[in-house]
Amino acid sequence: MAQQDLRQGAGGYGLLLGCFGFGAIVGAILMPRLRQHLTADGVVIAGTFVFAIATLILAFIHNVPMVLLALLAAGIAWTSMISSLNITTRENIFCRLATGHLLQVFGIPSPLHRDLGGRIIDVMQIVGREID
Numbered sequence: 001m002a003q004q005d006l007r008q009g010a011g012g013y014g015l016l017l018g019c020f021g022f023g024a025i026v027g028a029i030l031m032p033r034l035r036q037h038l039t040a041d042g043v044v045i046a047g048t049f050v051f052a053i054a055t056l057i058l059a060f061i062h063n064v065p066m067v068l069l070a071l072l073a074a075g076i077a078w079t080s081m082i083s084s085l086n087i088t089t090r091e092n093i094f095c096r097l098a099t100g101h102l103l104q105v106f107g108i109p110s111p112l113h114r115d116l117g118g119r120i121i122d123v124m125q126i127v128g129r130e131i132d
Helices: 010-037 040-060 064-088 091-105 110-131
Strands: none
Touching: 010 040, 010 064, 040 064
8 A cells, every 4th residue: 555555765754654653552541531432332332333434545545645644543543442441341252352352463374273262261271270
């Protein structure tokens, strides 16, 4: 996207990633204030909506400042959703969700991550019980 749609080089790509990362930091800083006004479910719903809008902007708008703002908003939404899911999701389900997310990020195909993720969580729960 950076090279083809926005005509940016490596520096532009770094700027795009940096805006998303900066948004994630801003989201972490704003989280206590968000939680004063919204429930955890409300934060997840709002974050999902903002992330969806940001994704649409990335897909259809090829204006660098707009894309940078969309990535900033996406970073805020992403951090807010992940931290709220940490609060609201039961431990065994969250572990499976987190494992699936990480395995997909690192490129393991979906059918494999389900089985592998379940096995990893089973081992982690056994180790966690031994530590407690």
